[in-house]
Amino acid sequence: MAVHGSTVTSLPHGSSNDQATPPIPPERTVRSRSEKMNARRARTGWLFIAPFGIVFVAFLLAPLAYALYLSLFTKGLATGTRFTGLENYLHAFSDPQFLKGVWFVVRFSMVLIPVQMAVSLAAALVLDHLTTRLARFSRLMIFLPYAVPAVIGALMWGFLYSPTFGPMQQVFSLFHASAPFLLSQDNVFYGLLNVVTWQWAGYYMIIIYAALQGIDPSLYEAARIDGASAWQVAFRIKVPLVSSALVLILIFALIGTLQFFSEPQILGPVANGSITPDFTPNIYAFNLAFGYAQFNYASAISFSLGIIVFIAVYVFMFATRKKGSTLS
C-alpha cells in the first residue's frame, strides 16, 4: 500500500505534462475516483488472498500460537498444570537429551549438506553437458528416489541394511567377511547420511539443472571462442551463474536436516536401539508429547528447535547475502 501511494504522489512531479494541465476541479474528481478504485482494488486483493489467508491462519498461525501458549505451562504427572512462563525454555536449553539431539542434527547437516550439494551439482553439470538420450534417461533415474515416498524409501533401506537379508551381506559373504551393520550405534550416522543423500540429491539436481538451462548459451559460445575448456566453462561460468540456486538448496537442506524426523523414526525399529527416543529434537518432541504425555514441554522443545532453525538460516542468509541476491 505504501509503495502504491508514493508512486501516485510522485507522478505529477515527475512528468512535465501533468504540471501543464490547468483545471483543478477535474483533478480532485480524478483523485477521489482513483481512491475509490484503489479501495475496491484493495478489497478485491484481500478477497484473492482470503483462501490462502484462511488456510494460513487456521493451519499455521493458530496451531503455532496454541503451541506457544502450551509451552508456557508445566504439567507434571503428579502435579496439576501451572503457569511457569519461560521455565520450559530454560529447561530445554539445559536438557542434555535435547542438546544431544541438536548436536546430532548440526553435525549431520555439516556433513550431509556439502555431500548432497557436491553430488547434485556434479550430476547436474554432467547432465547439462551431455545431450544424448542416455542423459535424459539418467536425469529421470537420478530424480526417481525423490519420487519414492520417504517412508517407503526408509523401509527399503532398512531391508538393504539388514544383516541377515541385505544384499550387502551377500556380497561380503562372497569374500567370507561379514558386512558392517550400517545402523549400529557407531555407523548409524553414515547409514542415515546415505539414505538422505539418496533421497534428496535427485531433487536438488533438478533445481540446479533447471538453473543451468536458464543460462544464455551465447555465454558458452563466447567462452569457447576465448579458448575456455569444458572444465573452465563449468567452473567459471556455470557454477557462479547457478549460485543462487545453490543457496536455495542449502537453505532447504539446512531446514530439512535440522528438523530430521521421518527416516530415523522409520528405521528405529530395525536399528537395534541405536536410534533412541531423543535421537533428533523432533523425535524427542514427538516422544515427549505422545509417549510421555508432556505436551507442554514438547511444545517448548518444538519452539526451541524453531528458534535454532531460524538463527541458523538467518546467519546463513546473512553470510551469503551478496551471492544469493534473490534471497537477501
Added chain:
Amino acid sequence: MSAAALAATLAACSGGGDTAAAGSAKTCTNKIVHADAPKVSVWAWYPNMATVVDNFNNSHTDVQVCWTIAGQGAPEYAKFQTAIQAGKGAPDVIMLEADQLTGFELQNALVDLSKYGAADVKKNFSAGSWKDVSQGDSVYAIPVDGGPMAMIYRKDVLDKYGVKPPTTWAEYEAAAQKVKDAGGPAFGDLGSNVPAALTALMAQKGAVPFTYDLADQKNISIHLDSQPAKDVLNYWAGLVKKGLVGTQDQFTTDYISGMVGGKYATYISAAWAPGYLTGSGVGKGKERGTFAVAPLPQWNPSNPVSVNWGGSTFAVTSQASDQKLAAEVAKGLYADDASLTDGWKTQTIFPLNQNVLKSDAFTNNAVDFFGGQTANKDIYIPAENAYKGFNYSPFSVYYYAQLQAETVKINSGKISGDEAATELQGIMVNYAKSQGFTVN
C-alpha cells in the same frame, strides 16, 4: 467475510473431529448384529479379535461392541494419550497392557470398575494377575491374558551339543559356554527392545524397581540400582561380553530368521511367544517340533520365582459415555468360552481365566509347536499360579525407553551392568522429581 469463513472452517474441523470420535460406531471393523442396541466402542489388537467381537455381539442383545484397531501397543497408547489430552476421541473400552495401567490411572483416564461389579469376575483370576489391575480396593481393568515366562529352546541344537536344558542361571551360562566352545550358535539373546522382559528378569532375582501406590500419588520409591538389579544386568552384560548371547532386537525379521535358522539355542520369553513365532513362520516345515520349553532358569532353585512379561487387559476410559455399559463389555469381552478356546488353541493368548486354566482341554493340550509337549500343564500353568504380581511405575513408557538405551550401551560393550543400573537410577529419579513426585 474472512472471519466468517474462518469460523466455518474451524467449525468444519471440529465437526469432523466429533464424527470421528462419537461416530466411530459408523466405522466399526466388525458387523453390528443388533442394530438397535446401544454401542460401546473398543480399541484392541488381539489377532483373533474379529472372532471375539462376533462372539460377543451374537450373544448380547442389550449392547453391541464396535471394534477398531488403533495400533498395537505403543501406537495405540500414543493415540489414547492424545485423546486424553484433547478431552475427547478415546474409545469407551480400551485394551491396555498391565504395565501401562498405573500411568493412565494417575491421569484419571480410567474408570474404577469396583463400583460396576468388578468383584463378580475376581474369582476367575489368580491373585497375582488381579493385583496387576488393582490399586488397593480399586480395580482399573479386567485381565484377559498373561505372559508367564519360561525358557523356550531348540531341542535339536541342545542335543547336538550334548547340553541339558539349564535349570539355573549358572547352568545357563555354563551351557552357553559349552555350546560356544564347540562352535555352536548364540545361546540366547539380549534384545534392547524388550525392556519389559529384562525388568521381569530383574524382578526374578528380587529387585523391586518401583513401589507406587495410587492412594499416595506424590510418593514413589525407585530402586533400580539395588543389588539384585545390578546382579541381573551384570549377568547379561557378562554373557554379551563373552559372546555367549546375541544382541539382536527381538520381533524383527532378522531375529525371526535367526530363530528359524537355529541361530539362538534358547529364547527366554513369555507364554504367548509360541503363537507369535508360529505366526511369523517359525517352527514350520522341516523345523516342526524342534522347539521345546522348560521352566525359567532360577537364581535359587530351592526358592523358585515366577515372573510375567506382557499380557493385556480391558479398561474403561473416563470418556466413556455410559460407564456402566462399558464396564459390562470390559467384563464380558473375551471372557466367553468360545473366544478363550479360540485364543489358546491358536496360541494367540495365554488366558488368565481360571476356568480355562483348570479345564482339562487346556491343561492336557499337547502343544504342536513344542512337538506335542504338554507345555501348559508342565510349565506355564505352574508358572502362572506362582506369579505374585508386580508393582509398575506410572511412567512405564519413559522407563522402558531409558532401560532400552542402557541395554544398547551394554550390548555395545560401552558400560557394565553396574554402571547401567546406576545411570538408570539417576535418570529415573530425576525424571520422577521433574514430574512432581517425591522420591523415597
